Amino acid sequence: MSLALSVALVPGITEAKDAGKDVSQPKIEVLPKAKENMNDRSMKPAKVESDSNATILDEKGKEVGKRSFKSNTRSKDTMMQAAAATRVVTVLAVADEEYRAQYSDWQTRIQNAVESADNAFYRDHNIDFQVKALGNWSSQGSNASAILSDLSNDWSGYSYDFVVGFTRDANFDAGGIAYVYSSAPSGSAFSVNLDQGTTNTWHAAQHEFSHNFGLGHDPQGSGIRCIMNYDYSYSVDYWDQDHDNQIEQNEYWYGN
Numbered sequence: 001m002s003l004a005l006s007v008a009l010v011p012g013i014t015e016a017k018d019a020g021k022d023v024s025q026p027k028i029e030v031l032p033k034a035k036e037n038m039n040d041r042s043m044k045p046a047k048v049e050s051d052s053n054a055t056i057l058d059e060k061g062k063e064v065g066k067r068s069f070k071s072n073t074r075s076k077d078t079m080m081q082a083a084a085a086t087r088v089v090t091v092l093a094v095a096d097e098e099y100r101a102q103y104s105d106w107q108t109r110i111q112n113a114v115e116s117a118d119n120a121f122y123r124d125h126n127i128d129f130q131v132k133a134l135g136n137w138s139s140q141g142s143n144a145s146a147i148l149s150d151l152s153n154d155w156s157g158y159s160y161d162f163v164v165g166f167t168r169d170a171n172f173d174a175g176g177i178a179y180v181y182s183s184a185p186s187g188s189a190f191s192v193n194l195d196q197g198t199t200n201t202w203h204a205a206q207h208e209f210s211h212n213f214g215l216g217h218d219p220q221g222s223g224i225r226c227i228m229n230y231d232y233s234y235s236v237d238y239w240d241q242d243h244d245n246q247i248e249q250n251e252y253w254y255g256n
């Protein structure tokens, strides 16, 4: 699908007002799929900056188990960096029924995708995403935008900073999708990523988390190398200077 077409399918929704309430809806941004779908099954362990215990939640949000993830970055550099004020943000990662049917190790896979997506946030901004819950999600919707709203309907009211969905739903017509907030959201920040294998999915997740921090896109064809430029979204893991500044400005929206 061409970029122009995929964007046209889901126009950005801005400033929709609820009757009587001054609630502006966040804008929605759609990331196209990677050109090469390297749907590799193998998985390298991601860098995990700190130990974390995660709760496993069933489709109703009921706790059905626990998982613990150990830090694997005990180098001196990491210890030094950890000593510098690290911001910790909490994540509920959920996999939909299609994703879980494909991968019996879905919990490890989605934790791994989040932990790969946060490496650059940690390296460049001292933000450590920690997976605190893993959920069984039943995804519904006729396109990516509807599936994003389904995620926010199903998983609102939890106290996690980010709720990220991983999907293999056939109706999900994008590489990733997220709300672009213009100020701290009142609840969790939501995004959904298509399963595009271990090399591409985390790129989409980093791009979508960036939207949750309020970042927009760099113009395609501009040559600006940034994960927020569609031309480089699946090939670089860093931001341009303006976007770096914006993350620093908005990081207080999440965690502590």
Ligand SMILES: [Ca+2]
Pocket (backbone or CB within 6 Å): 046, 047, 048, 049, 114, 115, 116, 117, 118, 119, 122
């Ligand atoms: Ca990591």
Ligand SMILES: [Ca+2]
Pocket (backbone or CB within 6 Å): 048, 049, 050, 115, 118, 128, 129, 130, 131
């Ligand atoms: Ca982390």
Ligand SMILES: [Ca+2]
Pocket (backbone or CB within 6 Å): 096, 097, 098, 138, 139, 140, 169
């Ligand atoms: Ca589904």
Ligand SMILES: [Zn+2]
Pocket (backbone or CB within 6 Å): 029, 030, 031, 207, 211, 217
């Ligand atoms: Zn985007």
